[in-house]
Amino acid sequence: MAQASFTLEPRRHGMVARVAVAAILAAALIAGILNLRPIVDRLTGGDSFGPAAPSAVDTLTGAPERPQTALDAQILALQESLRDADPRAKGEVSTRLGEAYLQKARETGDPGYYPKAEALFGQALAADPEHADALVGLGTLALARHQFSEALDWGQQALAINPHHAATYGVIGDAEIELGRYDDAVRTVQAMVDLRPDLGSYARVSYLRELMGDRAGAIVAMEQAGVAGSGYPENVAWAHVQLGNLRFDGGDLAGAKHDFDAAAAAAAGYAPAMAGQARVAAARGDLDRAAALYKTAVQQIPLPEFLVAYGDVLNAADKTRDAEAQFALVEAIQGINSANGVDTDLELALFVADHGDPADLPQAVAQARAGVETRPSVVAWDVLAWTLFRSGDVEGAAAASQKALRLGTQNALMHFHAGMIADANSDRDRAISHLETALDINPYFSIRFVPEARTTLERLQGEEGVR
Numbered sequence: 001m002a003q004a005s006f007t008l009e010p011r012r013h014g015m016v017a018r019v020a021v022a023a024i025l026a027a028a029l030i031a032g033i034l035n036l037r038p039i040v041d042r043l044t045g046g047d048s049f050g051p052a053a054p055s056a057v058d059t060l061t062g063a064p065e066r067p068q069t070a071l072d073a074q075i076l077a078l079q080e081s082l083r084d085a086d087p088r089a090k091g092e093v094s095t096r097l098g099e100a101y102l103q104k105a106r107e108t109g110d111p112g113y114y115p116k117a118e119a120l121f122g123q124a125l126a127a128d129p130e131h132a133d134a135l136v137g138l139g140t141l142a143l144a145r146h147q148f149s150e151a152l153d154w155g156q157q158a159l160a161i162n163p164h165h166a167a168t169y170g171v172i173g174d175a176e177i178e179l180g181r182y183d184d185a186v187r188t189v190q191a192m193v194d195l196r197p198d199l200g201s202y203a204r205v206s207y208l209r210e211l212m213g214d215r216a217g218a219i220v221a222m223e224q225a226g227v228a229g230s231g232y233p234e235n236v237a238w239a240h241v242q243l244g245n246l247r248f249d250g251g252d253l254a255g256a257k258h259d260f261d262a263a264a265a266a267a268a269g270y271a272p273a274m275a276g277q278a279r280v281a282a283a284r285g286d287l288d289r290a291a292a293l294y295k296t297a298v299q300q301i302p303l304p305e306f307l308v309a310y311g312d313v314l315n316a317a318d319k320t321r322d323a324e325a326q327f328a329l330v331e332a333i334q335g336i337n338s339a340n341g342v343d344t345d346l347e348l349a350l351f352v353a354d355h356g357d358p359a360d361l362p363q364a365v366a367q368a369r370a371g372v373e374t375r376p377s378v379v380a381w382d383v384l385a386w387t388l389f390r391s392g393d394v395e396g397a398a399a400a401s402q403k404a405l406r407l408g409t410q411n412a413l414m415h416f417h418a419g420m421i422a423d424a425n426s427d428r429d430r431a432i433s434h435l436e437t438a439l440d441i442n443p444y445f446s447i448r449f450v451p452e453a454r455t456t457l458e459r460l461q462g463e464e465g466v467r
Contacts, residue, residue, distance in 0.1 A: 057110050057302055057336055071107065075100045091127035094120040095134045102140055107234050109301035111340035117141055132162040139171035146343040148375050151175040166196035173204050180376040182211070182407065199228045199239055210246065211378065213408035219246050237267035244276045249412065251442040253280050271300035275309065283444035287317040304330045304347060308355065312448045327355050346371035350383045353390040361391040378404050386417045394424040412438040412445035416453050423456060432460050
């Protein structure tokens with residue numbers, strides 16, 4: 001395979017109580033669970049050798065029992081090896097088991113694997129403080145927990161030990177992106193591609209190109225990622241999903257459906273593929289099919305973004321009570337994430353801005369500001385802009401929105417946000433430009449916000465005509 005070099009022009013007090021309250025509400029709405037003690041007991045995982053019992057998330061969402069997979073068999077084998085390993089081999093086995101737990105978390109959406117992985121990587125480093133793979137594992141874990149400064153530190157420690165390990169550059173590059181250090185990230189990811197042009201490096205090239213407004217280039221790089229393949233079917237399916245998302249976000253429904261179908265074929269029952277298929281169905285007006293797909297997807301991997309999208313589809317179908325049940329689950333699951341070390345400030349801020357109680361907006365703004373402090377990416381600035389707008393600080397929102405769009409990112413939702421903020425600031429021309437751009441990029445970008453974008457644009461264009 002030809003190596004794809006790329007040059008880019010610069011263009012995540014009281015939490016347990018809150019979790020319990022949210023869980024009670026969600027359980028009452030969804031499954032009628034009366035005894036939440038087992039859920040609370042499982043919030044923070046367990047020992048590193050525990051069986052694959054239903055997790056707190058699975059119990060909360062009423063997910064069916066998960067079938068055993070090849071990854072489960074690998075985990076069992078590693079657990080057995082760790083029990084019997086020679087002391088000199090324990091560090092390596094601990095690292096491999098920690099990596100398997102991180103993969104399991106990817107495949108299930110269960111953050112309860114994070115404390116287990118953390119303990120295992122720590123055990124490996126206790127045996128060998130210069131175990132580069134264990135350092136990379138801790139960096140990968142920090143990324144999953146949205147602790148990006150910590151991830152960068154772990155990655156740099158690993159780099160000092162072994163500058164020829166491609167995965168190290170992946171940890172560093174991901175952290176630099178989320179910390180808003182885009183020029184550094186370009187150099188880091190290029191080094192990763194030069195060392196090892198594979199799924200992981202091409203996927204990072206794709207994301208950088210997407211952020212910088214080069215959707216066509218992002219698609220090319222993600223196609224290379226899919227062709228490069230991986231040892232895990234889930235990773236290949238993930239690449240197809242990212243391709244589908246890139247095409248959907250550019251308004252190409254047919255191309256997106258093809259990619260989401262390919263992801264479903266690569267990994268049977270893959271929740272992100274079903275969520276992608278649901279996005280296409282909703283964009284085409286088939287709300288029943290979209291709801292059915294989302295229902296299955298959120299039982300497999302109940303990511304908050306899937307639950308929110310499912311709730312929006314249910315609202316569009318006038319199933320308000322069912323939609324509220326999905327939104328109730330979002331905060332409960334974010335609470336479980338937080339209990340396992342995941343920083344959810346930004347995600348909760350955006351959720352409150354779009355679906356929460358207006359009385360909670362000051363807290364959402366505070367969370368968004370905290371998010372920007374710890375991960376000053378363009379995505380974080382967009383969340384801050386939108387929460388400020390929702391709270392009534394339209395001047396602050398405009399300043400944050402400019403920072404969100406500083407790379408030239410061609411994202412319809414970001415331009416919709418900018419357009420609504422400009423309208424609130426009586427900047428008619430800028431509002432029209434951003435709203436037209438949003439609808440030109442993707443006329444299906446949001447089942448909830450597209451009607452609002454069209455209505456606002458028509459009003460502004462009408463006002464322009466009578467000036």
